[in-house]
Amino acid sequence: MDERLAKRFGKVLKLRRIDCGLSQEELAFNTDLHRTYISMLERGIRQPSLSTIFILAEGVGCERESLVKDTRVG
Amino acid sequence: MDERLAKRFGKVLKLRRIDCGLSQEELAFNTDLHRTYISMLERGIRQPSLSTIFILAEGVGCERESLVKDTRVG
Numbered sequence: 001m002d003e004r005l006a007k008r009f010g011k012v013l014k015l016r017r018i019d020c021g022l023s024q025e026e027l028a029f030n031t032d033l034h035r036t037y038i039s040m041l042e043r044g045i046r047q048p049s050l051s052t053i054f055i056l057a058e059g060v061g062c063e064r065e066s067l068v069k070d071t072r073v074g
Numbered sequence: 075m076d077e078r079l080a081k082r083f084g085k086v087l088k089l090r091r092i093d094c095g096l097s098q099e100e101l102a103f104n105t106d107l108h109r110t111y112i113s114m115l116e117r118g119i120r121q122p123s124l125s126t127i128f129i130l131a132e133g134v135g136c137e138r139e140s141l142v143k144d145t146r147v148g
Binding site for chain 1: 076080083122128142147
């Protein structure tokens with residue numbers, strides 16, 4: 001796993017979630033993902049699969065490619 | 075795993091790879107991924123993680139978000 005990439009993605013996700021006014025608990029509830037898993041994603045400890053990327057994008061109300069697009073590396 | 079999503083992604087990947095004039099073997103070599111894994115991705119049997127999405131996008135010479143953007147569901 002590319003840790004730097006996961007960390008960048010986590011930051012993007014967190015910013016989007018906060019922009020939406022959602023807590024981790026609320027995003028977890030809306031997406032049927034575990035709150036602990038969302039916390040790990042935001043800290044870059046886990047990285048999402050394709051389907052999780054789609055679920056999260058919907059959860060924070062953005063286009064499916066936005067989270068990937070905003071994850072800049074280097 | 076969302077099978078339909080994985081199948082759509084696989085089709086997008088395959089089209090891009092063929093557009094680039096690459097065989098599965100060549101894409102595997104360029105990306106350091108296993109040819110069998112690329113075959114499974116293209117058939118929608120496996121779905122990629124975030125870092126694999128980045129690696130594949132680079133391997134087929136497109137923007138990091140393109141493969142996700144082109145994966146339309148429904």
